Every structure is written in C-alpha cells, then in structure tokens.
Amino acid sequence: MPRANQYQWQAPGNGRLFDTSLEEWETSLMSQRCIGVLNYIDENPLVEKEMFEEEIAEYLQFHYGHDPNESNKGHFFRSLEFVGFIRNIDNLLSLSIDGKNFLNSMLNKEFDKALKSYILQLLKTSYPNHATIDNALSLFPFRIMFKLMSENSAHKGLINKKMFLIDIPFITNEEDVITVLYKLQNKKYLEYLDETPKNELKSVYNRFYEKWYTWVVASLREMNILKEIGNRRNSYLTLDDSVKDFIQDIVDEMKYEDMFFESEKKFDEVKNRIRCKPRNPSVISNVLEESNFTCFFSENHKTFPSNNRPNYVEGHHIIPVALNDSFSEELDCEENVIALCPNCHKAMHFAKNEYKEELLSYILENNKEFSKFDLSLEDMKEIYFNKQISDKVED
DSSP states (O other): OOOOOTTSOOOOSSSOSOSSOGGGGGGSHHHHHHHHHHHHHHHSTTEEHHHHHHHHHHHHHHHHOOOOOOSOTHHHHHHHHHTTSEEEETTEEEEOHHHHHHHHHHHTTOHHHHHHHHHHHHHHOOBSOGGGTTOOOOBOHHHHHHHHTOTTSTTTTOEETTHHHHTGGGOOSHHHHHHHHHHHTOHHHHHHHHHSOHHHHHHHOSOOOHHIIIIIIHHHHHTTSEEEEEOSSSEEEEEOHHHHHHHHHHHTTOOGGGGBOSSHHHHHHHTTOSSOOOOOHHHHHHHHHHTTTOOSSOTTOOOOOOSSOSSOOEEEESSOGGGGGGOSSOSSSGGGEEEEOHHHHHHHHHSOHHHHHHHHHHHHHHOTGGGGGOOOHHHHHHHHOOOSSTTTSOO
C-alpha cells in the first residue's frame, strides 16, 4: 500500500473509529476505546497531550479490561479529533461541544440521537484539520461522499466498492467530482471494475488507497450509516436505509461548489452550512434598541448615524445560528446577540486568534444573559479560532 500523500483523503489514527453499531459499542475493542477516550478526556478536561499518552492505556485497562498496549497513544484520539469530537488547542485536549453531546447521548443510551449527531459532525469535517495537518486539500470529504451516494444521482446511490480504492479518496476539486459522476454512469468502466480483481487493479493503478476503505468506509458500514451489498468479488456501497432520508434531506440541498474552499473566508462561509434556519429579524432589532445603539465592548466606539440608528451598530450572534444542531437551546434569541460597532464585528470574524481570545473572555465575563449557554473559553475558541486552514491559505 502506498504511503499516504497530502493530495488524497487521509484516514487518521490507527484502525476503525467504531467497528460495531453504536448500540453494541460495549462488545468490541475499538468501539470501547473510542468511548473510553471520550470518557477519559471528559474526566480530565484540558489534559496535556503527553499526559494523555501516559495515562490512557492504564485507564482503558482499568475501566474496560483492555490488555496493555504499546502502540502510539496519539492514534487513540486522532480519529476522534478528525471528526471533531476532540479538540487539540496548544496540545491541550478537551471534548468539543459536539463531543460532549455525543458522549452524553451514548451514556444515556440515546443511540439514534448519537448516530445523527455523528453524521452531522461528519458533514462538518474538512481537510485539512488538526488530525491531518499534512493534508493539502481544502474540501469536505463526507459531504462529497454522501452526495455521490444520494438516490437523486443517476446511479441510484450505488458506488462500486473498488471506487473507494482508486477514485473517491483522490477527489481534490469540482472537476474530479464531474469525472467520478461520469464514471458512475459509464457502463464500460463499471463493467471493467466488476470484471477486474482488486489485486489486478492494484497493479494497474499508480494510486490505490485501501486504508480509506478499511479504516473509514468500513467503520461507517459497521455503524449502519452505509450498507454493503453484492458478493465478495463485486460489492457496492450505498446509504443505509435507517439514515438514508436523514442524510439525503441535507445533502440534496447542497451544491458541490460548497464542498470546496480556497480561502479562510470561503471556509467560514460554508463550514456550518448544513441545516440553516431562517432568522427572526426582531431579535436583533430588540437587542440594538436595548443597547441604546452602543457597542458591547465600549460605549466610546462611535460610528455614524444611519436612517434608523443614531449610532450605527450591528447585531452579532455570539454562537452562530448555523450551530443550532449542537445546542438544545434556540440560538436565534436575544441572550445570544450583542450589539457591535462594524470594527468589532469584523474583529469577531477576522482578527487573529490572540485578539479574538480577549474579546471572547470579555463576553464571558460581562454578559450575564449569555451565561445560560454555559460555555467555557475553550468552547468559544472552538467556535471562533481559525484553526482549520489558517496555516494552509491566505486570509
């Protein structure tokens, strides 16, 4: 198997994330390890990466009866970091907002809720991220994969398993998607895949990435997100019936052009575009009036009078409403909105992380209404920090 390169979809970690359905997580080593890692970090928030690597094997041995493991302990959390359940900021590990939600659902045996939470998190997962720092791609792999499987496509949602070895993990741009869509409708190509053994394909193609299937796709199959049909030589993948409608309702509204990004700004525009809800304009209007049209950070931030505002300020949702799926509370509410002058509003979105941290700390310390969401500074950093692609593209 060729060494992973920065222009193919990477499968971080070491092995499948889950190798059972969520209901059966207690019956298998890998599924137990995932829940165990989440539990450990939940009990030890902001644990240093080095401390995690020292303690996690003993923790799994004590709580789950796992045998001593001498492998790289960084692999134990890397896959969970990849899907966004664990955040790694300055080598301090903590559960993300969605990681906490997923773990709580699992421990409360709300498995259907946990599965949908997992799917939504996959749709937010992008290249590159902290778990795939060497990846040079700028795309959302699971959005692409699930949309290709949508029944609204001409191929009725079926994808030859061999395409996950030689085609799917090598999609880098919209042109590649067009090529794959053409192949899915090309009877000669599909017959060629059916007739050619996998080992022969491996010798023919200079790109062959079995790890993406065995570590990622197979995990989704075991979790009942994907379904495999056919025989041993020729099998096909499609969306599992139990989640097909849920996934299709989301991805059928997406465009392939929104699955790729070329800049930090473009990434911010599309990263949470999953299930957007319409906003109530009166929420922002009420907050601006109650603020007497002054900037939350300082009443000295004077701007200019506009037609309906004596001092022009703008409404800012502290938690983006696009993250509604991650919260039980409604986000389009007055408690989640502050009035900001245009300069501070831009800073919330585009300032360097160090400056953003000052603004976020000020909000947490001085906005009593916002405290209903019970977020920590680390939670706020997760939402606001330019951690995904800031080192890959220009602002």
